[in-house]
Amino acid sequence: MGPHPAVAAIRLAVRRVLHDILTDQTPPTPHERPPSPLVLVACSGGADSMALASALAFEAPRLGVRAGGVTVDHQLQAGSGARAEEVVQRLRDLGLDPVESVRVTVGRSGGPEAAARDARYAALDAAAVRHGAAAVLLGHTRDDQAETVLLGLARGSGIRSLSGMAAVSGAGGRYRRPFLQLDRQTARRACMAQSLPVWDDPHNSDPAYTRSRLRHEGLPALEKALGKGVVEALARTAQLSRDDADALDTWARQAEETVRDAAGLLECAKLRALPPAVRRRVLRRAAIEAGAPAGSLFARHIEEVDRLITAWRGQGAINLPGRVVARRQGGRLVIRQG
């Protein structure tokens, strides 16, 4: 008898990603056998990442891959250190090696969720480098993807923010998300079928957190109103939006070269002739190039700059984050710092 269908599903998802990682490995020289790559799982001890860890432990040896794990102790709850050690033990019990727990100090910048995420990714990056890992697997599921799309939609900042999380991201494609097409229930069932103990993070059900409210109130309400397929549809929206956003970014990069004069300044008449989606991207790129921090540059900033092109009536300079100023001068758009 084969494995439980949920266990078969998580293993297949991980196997596919391990194949991709092996394919991406370049051999040192044409005839040399590449060393066995190390793949780490980022594990919180929750159902998604425990399921991921179990599938990695099963599949990696069959493909000649070494498998390890990292758990990050955010030190945000009493007893978090002991819990992290418990996760380490569970990962070792699965046969992963190396396994470590990394303690981080979470700052305040950008709110509690963003600060914890920044600290976690910095720790995972450092662990990947320390161990020479070829990849780090994350347990985000299709449900997480649907939530991310809705959060992006609520921000109102365009299709890039609807494109959710990428299956491959980070420096050199370090982060991989094998479960992005899998629903959370499957991960949970796979843990139950394998009798894996899981830890439910109280933050995940704390209504103080936006994502938690969305998970427990927003999405169930949407499913009730629109039907069960809504999570899948949102995840599909992410993929379609990502492809569209990538295409528009490419178009904008090419268009940028055609709208600059000999001195490299942006020509307003040529900018005006571009489709708005492309023009706004050109403007955003120019603002970032001039020193505006990407994370602080919002759609409303770009809209204001855009009005210098499309609704010109002699308005003054526009102040952007990072002390960047955009002004129209003699038919040219000048964006610079200071």
Ligand SMILES: Nc1ncnc2c1ncn2[C@@H]1O[C@H](COP(=O)(O)OP(=O)(O)OP(=O)(O)O)[C@@H](O)[C@H]1O
């Ligand atoms: N403390 C942590 N240590 C290591 N990795 C983590 C930690 N927290 C989250 N991750 C990684 O990020 C992924 C997404 O985490 P998040 O908390 O957003 O979702 P989740 O659905 O609660 O996941 P899980 O059920 O695995 O906790 C996890 O599956 C895991 O791979």
